[in-house]
Amino acid sequence: MSDSSEDTALARGSKGHIPGEAGIWLLIAGDLLMFSVLFVIFLVYRAGDLTVFQAGHARLNQTWGLVNTILMLSSSWLVATAIQAARRQMRRVVVACFGLALLCGLGFIVVKVFEYNEKIRADLTLTTNDFFMLYFSYTGIHLIHVVIGMGVLTTLMLYSRSGNFAPAKLRNLESGASFWHLVDLLWIVLFALLYLVGAK
């Protein structure tokens, strides 16, 4: 279970290895800061109206949330595996992993559409109360990230078809992959905050 040779190669020298372009990390840091504020706002609103938030939690379908978490984690694993395969010049595996990750992303969107539909049919919308206002806006902002990320994954898949994973090409793949991992990371926290924490 060890990638010791790869570890040594990546961590070569005291400088270490920044995955992808430096610019993508500015975007990731900015997004993390913005979502940090959103997470705090959620708990502040929750403190202000606990009853409404507990009732809101109870109306969410936690199974959909769990399925989407498994899809997100799996897509992120596939993307991480694609990067490792690219370093080993395994072109077909790289393309297959990006393709499967895209399918997971598509599955995530389908589940979300079902979930939104279920809520709207039950008359639970953005204007119902503070809980649902935050639920729809946070998951909506995240869904936009998923759609952008799927565009990125499609580009990476097409870009990988010609193989020849030279350092510059690997760096581009790492940039796109890092963005997809951010989308996964944000969902992990949203799943806990919206679906699990404080539910009765």
Place this chain on the structure above:
Amino acid sequence: MKALLLSRVTAVWALLIIATTLSWQLGHGAGFDDARQAGAAILVVTFIKVRLVMRDFMEIRHAPRWMRLIGDAWIVLITVLLVGLFLKTGT
């Protein structure tokens, strides 16, 4: 191919799935009688998952020291902030 599948990232993916199941159980009354304690435990498990994603999927573990320190500082700060806010609220 075997080396690719039996990699560290696969082990991390399995750990993430196990941690998700654990959070799910905690959210459904397992382990704690008090919903506040359960909620705080879920948040802590969540940010352990976040750290795994950052270190192994985003490959921050190979990044320069300053980058790893910023990542860890953010995780500690946001965990303390969210757990604190959650516990202050009551149930």
